[in-house]
Amino acid sequence: MNSLTRVLFALMIVAAAPAFAQQPAPVSAEEQAILDEEARLEAEEATAEASATANDPTAPNPAPAFPELRPVLDEFGGEAGLTALMETFMVGLVADPRTKPFFANADQERVKRQLTEQFCVILGGDCTYSGRDMRSAHVGQNIDRGHFNALVEILQVAMDQHGVPFRAQNKLLAKLAPMHREVVTE
C-alpha cells in the first residue's frame, strides 16, 4: 500500500465511523422479547384509549340540551351540586350488589365527571359533554332492564340524600329514561 492509498483508506474509515457508531447495539433474545412486549403493550394502550373515546355516529345524542330545564339545574345546586351528587351516586353504585360488578373496576373518576357534564348539559347548564355516546359507553356490558332500574333507584336515593325536590328529580329522570334503548342490550 503506498502512502496515498493509505491516506485514502484512513479517510474512508473516518468517514464511515459515524455510520458504524449509529448502528444499534446488538440485542439479545431476552432484550428483544422485552422490546416486543413493550411495543405490544403500547399498541394495546393506544387501542384502549381510542375505544375510550370512540363514538358511534349512528347513536342518538347522549347529552341533548333542554334550556327550559335551567331552573331544575338550580334545584340540583348547579354544576357543583351535580359534582357532589355523583360522589354519593358512585358510593351507592359500588355498594349495591346489582350494580357493583359494573362499577367496581370502572374508571370511577371518569364516570362521575362524564355524568356531571351529561346531566349539566341536559339540564340546560353552560357545560360541555366530552364523553361517549350511550351505545358506545355501554356496549358489551350485558346490561339488562333490572340493572337499569337498579341504577335509577340508586340515583333516586342519592338525589333524596342531596335534598333535590321530587319534581326536579323526575324532570331529569324523564330525559334519561329513553336512553335505556342504547344502554340495555339484554
Ligand code: HEM
Ligand atoms: C340512563 C342511564 C345511564 C346513563 C345516563 C349513563 C351514563 C353514562 C356515562 C355518561 C358514562 C361515561 C361515558 C364515557 O366514559 O365516555 C357511562 C359509563 C358507564 N356506565 Fe352508564 N349510564 C347509564 C346506565 C348504566 C347502567 C344501567 C349501567 C350498569 C348497571 C352502567 C354502567 C356503566 C359503566 C360500567 C360505565 C363505564 C364504562 C367504561 O369505563 O368503559 N350505566 N355511563
